[in-house]
Amino acid sequence: MSLLSNLQCITIDVTGTLIAYKGELGDYYCMAAKSVGLPSPDYKRMHQSFKAAYSATAKQYPCFGHATKMENIDWWRLCVHDSFIRAGYEYDNETLEKVFWRIYSSFGSSAPYSIFPDSQPFLRWARKKGLKVGIVSNESYRYQDVILPAMGLNQISQGSEWDFSVFSGIVGVEKPDPRIYEIALEKAGNIAPEKALHIGDSIRKDYIPSQSTGMHAMLLDRFKTPDAESWRQTGALVLPDLVAAHKWLIKEETDAATGEAQSLQTDIS
Structure with a gap:
């Protein structure tokens, strides 16, 4: 049979x-920073820092924070903030929040895929x-x-x-x-x-x-x-x-x- x-x-x-993703994920983080008037971060460094931040956040809060009942948006806020910090870009909280919302909104649509x-x-x-x-x-x-x-x-x-x-x-x-x-x-x-x-x-x-x-x-x-x-x-x-x-x-x-x-x-x- x-x-x-x-x-x-x-x-x-x-x-x-x-x-599939269109381009590298770090590209979207750089575009989000530029969209709020910041100088463009280094694309390669941003992509590598995102991968490290994602792995660290996933290890600390597996399954997007399922066990701790973390909201999806809060999980991604931690990941995005850590991505920029690891890449050497420590923006003030208000600016970082603007960048985060650009990224979170983009990946909640069909645009990056x-x-x-x-x-x-x-x-x-x-x-x-x-x-x-x-x-x-x-x-x-x-x-x-x-x-x-x-x-x-x-x-x-x-x-x-x-x-x-x-x-x-x-x-x-x-x-x-x-x-x-x-x-x-x-x-x-x-x-x-x-x-x-x-x-x-x-x-x-x-x-x-x-x-x-x-x-x-x-x-x-x-x-x-x-x-x-x-x-x-x-x-x-x-x-x-x-x-x-x-x-x-x-x-x-x-x-x-x-x-x-x-x-x-x-x-x-």
Whole structure:
């Protein structure tokens, strides 16, 4: 039996899989500073300091402060403030707050993101096949309520692309913790893991933990990362995009059907 004919659910990652950032994240921090009349910070330094600040804030307050019931806006305020401080820009509180609001508003819209052209067609195809489609992401509620719908990826509506979502900022569990995939299977209707496929772009956060629950897994290498070859060497299925994923699933189903037909013909003969 082919994988596709046995599937009941596909879960899928968001950033790097369905959508991508336009440019470097630090660029937006620099643009926000310039928009309130400040000299432009150093782009490279700003980008590196953001990554460090994000990691530190996430470590101190995991899942966007879920356990401490921190408001999403307060989590991001800490992260943004720390980003500028780490980059060596210590603005006064009033100025920093103006910069923060520019950044927070921008990332709460579709402006910093682009959707891959194969995302919507793939998700709609999966749902037309009768599969439950779920989003599994280390992001906050704004992706569910604002960003994905603004990108044309909608939940449970006419022509919708996904049935359910598991966002770390909402459930309080984040990748690579396998529990986030167990939550997804429960939300899909307590589907058995061997009847589910997860698609993502990280072997550590997507492939390994989803497989550890018993799910099938697939990785996308949209940006031709040097790590992709090492992924393949571990036995991971790595494809360039969702067009290739669709073709692989269809071909695998066709090959299985052909093999069954040939076997039946042999038995009859």
